[in-house]
Amino acid sequence: MKNGILSQINSPAAIKKCSKNELLALTKELREFIIDVVSTKEGHLGASLGVVELTVALHHVFNTPKDQLIWDVGHQAYGHKILTGRRANFHTNRKLNGISGFPKRGESEYDAFGVGHSSTSISAALGMAIAAQLDGDFERQHIAVIGDASIAAGMAFEGLNHAGVTDANLLVILNDNAIGIDPSVGALKNYLTKAKVGFKPKQNNIIEALNFNYKGPIDGHDLPALIEALNELKQQKGPRFLHVITKKGKGLQKAEEDQVTYHAPGKFDKTTGEIISKTDENLPPKFQDVFGLTLVELAEQNLKIIGITPAMPTGSSLKYMMQKFPNRAFDVGIAEQHAVTFAAGLATQNYIVFCAIYSTFLQRAMDQVIHDVALQNLPVIFCIDRAGLVGNDGATHHGVFDIALLKSIPNIMIAAPSNEIELRNLLFTVSKGVNQPIAIRYPRGRGNIIDWQQDFKAIPLGKFQQLKKGTQIAVVSLGTLSVEVEKAIEMLDEKDKPKIAHFDVRFVKPFQNEFFVMLFSKFSCMITLEDGSIKGGFGEDVSAFAQQKNYPGKVINLGIPDEFIEHGSPEELYDLVGLSAAKIANVLEENL
Numbered sequence: 109m110k111n112g113i114l115s116q117i118n119s120p121a122a123i124k125k126c127s128k129n130e131l132l133a134l135t136k137e138l139r140e141f142i143i144d145v146v147s148t149k150e151g152h153l154g155a156s157l158g159v160v161e162l163t164v165a166l167h168h169v170f171n172t173p174k175d176q177l178i179w180d181v182g183h184q185a186y187g188h189k190i191l192t193g194r195r196a197n198f199h200t201n202r203k204l205n206g207i208s209g210f211p212k213r214g215e216s217e218y219d220a221f222g223v224g225h226s227s228t229s230i231s232a233a234l235g236m237a238i239a240a241q242l243d244g245d246f247e248r249q250h251i252a253v254i255g256d257a258s259i260a261a262g263m264a265f266e267g268l269n270h271a272g273v274t275d276a277n278l279l280v281i282l283n284d285n286a287i288g289i290d291p292s293v294g295a296l297k298n299y300l301t302k303a304k305v306g307f308k309p310k311q312n313n314i315i316e317a318l319n320f321n322y323k324g325p326i327d328g329h330d331l332p333a334l335i336e337a338l339n340e341l342k343q344q345k346g347p348r349f350l351h352v353i354t355k356k357g358k359g360l361q362k363a364e365e366d367q368v369t370y371h372a373p374g375k376f377d378k379t380t381g382e383i384i385s386k387t388d389e390n391l392p393p394k395f396q397d398v399f400g401l402t403l404v405e406l407a408e409q410n411l412k413i414i415g416i417t418p419a420m421p422t423g424s425s426l427k428y429m430m431q432k433f434p435n436r437a438f439d440v441g442i443a444e445q446h447a448v449t450f451a452a453g454l455a456t457q458n459y460i461v462f463c464a465i466y467s468t469f470l471q472r473a474m475d476q477v478i479h480d481v482a483l484q485n486l487p488v489i490f491c492i493d494r495a496g497l498v499g500n501d502g503a504t505h506h507g508v509f510d511i512a513l514l515k516s517i518p519n520i521m522i523a524a525p526s527n528e529i530e531l532r533n534l535l536f537t538v539s540k541g542v543n544q545p546i547a548i549r550y551p552r553g554r555g556n557i558i559d560w561q562q563d564f565k566a567i568p569l570g571k572f573q574q575l576k577k578g579t580q581i582a583v584v585s586l587g588t589l590s591v592e593v594e595k596a597i598e599m600l601d602e603k604d605k606p607k608i609a610h611f612d613v614r615f616v617k618p619f620q621n622e623f624f625v626m627l628f629s630k631f632s633c634m635i636t637l638e639d640g641s642i643k644g645g646f647g648e649d650v651s652a653f654a655q656q657k658n659y660p661g662k663v664i665n666l667g668i669p670d671e672f673i674e675h676g677s678p679e680e681l682y683d684l685v686g687l688s689a690a691k692i693a694n695v696l697e698e699n700l
């Protein structure tokens with residue numbers, strides 16, 4: 109709306125001056141603006157639509173950025189960004205060199221804390237609140253807005269538990285829409301559901317039991333009610349808790365009706381809400397579907413197979429096994445630490461446990477991987493999805509540390525299949541039983557093989573494979589980077605192609621000494637490639653081994669540089685870090 113009220117809002121100061129009717133008009137225009145931009149630029153839709161009124165009310169009542177506002181996960185903060193000076197460039201959201209899809213301290217003074225991983229907001233807000241007390245500032249407010257799935261994560265409870273024994277100026281707002289990305293799970297979800305249907309939470313209100321002043325539940329789309337409640341809470345001190353009930357996708361009927369899809373729907377018609385989808389047929393599969401559909405095939409044949417996901421049934425495609433074998437496939441909620449140790453417990457009883465966790469979210473469960481799985485040498489099969497650069501979610505979500513983190517842990521085998529068939533056969537091979545933990549990493553998005561559901565063929569665990577013979581340079585790629593290497597070789601002059609040998613190392617760990625000794629004896633130059641951090645990566649092991657063996661040739665390690673990589677398309681980012689086919693071809697040519 110060109111000359112509507114939203115076009116006049118360049119900071120929350122202007123929102124404070126709005127009349128009640130202007131605020132109502134603002135919520136309408138803000139919702140339309142979010143729908144308009146996300147319908148073509150893509151991103152997280154449902155969560156932001158669900159907190160439009162809450163966002164306007166918060167910036168109307170509180171004095172941001174002095175009062176510090178933290179959005180848990182931050183996928184719902186599009187309205188916050190638009191109202192805090194980023195309306196004009198909101199169309200760059202999640203794009204290369206554009207604004208981040210999540211609140212980010214370096215992007216705006218209104219983004220009090222960088223987010224992307226869930227359940228951090230209470231701890232961060234409490235830290236800021238205690239700091240204010242230590243600074244002698246007893247007026248400043250610290251507000252954490254957290255969703256019903258995110259508050260069920262252990263870290264959120266740790267924050268509540270600590271806050272409850274302080275007199276910190278902390279307001280926790282529970283945005284309760286009864287769904288995560290997929291339907292919320294767990295006893296807390298059931299408790300909150302009862303609280304919403306008139307159950308007297310006062311009788312045994314777990315939040316009040318933790319010494320919070322609890323208010324609600326109130327309608328999170330009733331702007332006047334929100335403003336009244338926030339003004340009341342603003343006058344109070346100490347730990348407070350406001351329970352608001354919202355609808356994810358509010359204001360776009362399709363998004364309200366299909367909240368899972370419209371969490372991040374891609375492009376859609378802003379009027380009808382219809383998704384403008386790229387039809388799946390004749391496209392290669394998503395790696396997550398290779399995992400999810402293959403696991404169903406394996407689970408049909410083997411009753412000992414179990415699947416686990418921490419809150420990502422759709423994203424990991426464990427949903428297929430959950431639908432077919434609901435008593436053997438578990439969504440444990442946003443609880444990566446629990447997921448890993450739950451898997452470990454099952455593994456002690458000789459179940460074959462496939463624990464599906466995004467690389468970035470696995471970071472949260474590293475002690476459980478070490479202490480509960482590897483130390484006891486329990487054969488948990490970690491299916492690490494979103495390995496490598498994920499793209500538009502950016503630095504908080506790239507899966508670039510799993511190799512470095514896992515490689516230093518004894519007993520763990522680390523595999524990176526180079527394509528969909530390799531992934532499928534690896535899942536088949538390990539489903540026959542392994543005698544140690546294994547991590548199988550694969551990327552976000554689609555592969556290249558349409559006819560991938562072929563007969564199973566066992567893979568020799570721990571062994572490389574040669575993809576192309578050559579005479580001068582040994583290219584040793586990890587995972588699906590093998591595809592980029594093949595494209596790079598094709599870019600070379602015909603006379604140079606025979607000089608390049610290409611190996612798929614397949615396994616980072618155990619380190620394949622004989623394989624590399626063989627390479628040292630045959631090639632004058634070696635180039636390793638990994639879609640993981642170069643620091644502590646697989647290439648470092650090869651270079652160290654080459655030095656130990658006094659290899660006279662050159663070893664070049666290509667990987668993700670030792671810095672956080674921002675958001676953009678995967679193609680843009682891989683080219684940026686030198687792992688696109690064109691950039692790989694340059695390195696080959698420079699060393700011929």
Ligand SMILES: Cc1ncc(C[n+]2csc(CCOP(=O)(O)OP(=O)(O)O)c2C)c(N)n1
Pocket residue numbers: 155158181183184224225226254255256257258259283285287288289356418419420442469472
């Ligand atoms: C540690 C971690 N695990 C998983 C995710 C993926 N994730 C992003 S949003 C989301 C659901 C959040 O649900 P809720 O807190 O209820 O917020 P809503 O989307 O309903 O607004 C999940 C699981 C994440 N961001 N961080």
Ligand SMILES: CC(=O)[C@@H](O)[C@H](O)COP(=O)(O)O
Pocket residue numbers: 152181183224289372423494498501505552
């Ligand atoms: C906000 C969040 O953490 C998730 O929605 C994440 O963005 C999902 O990533 P994928 O789109 O790769 O499943």
Ligand SMILES: [Mg+2]
Pocket residue numbers: 255256257283284285286287288
């Ligand atoms: Mg929710």
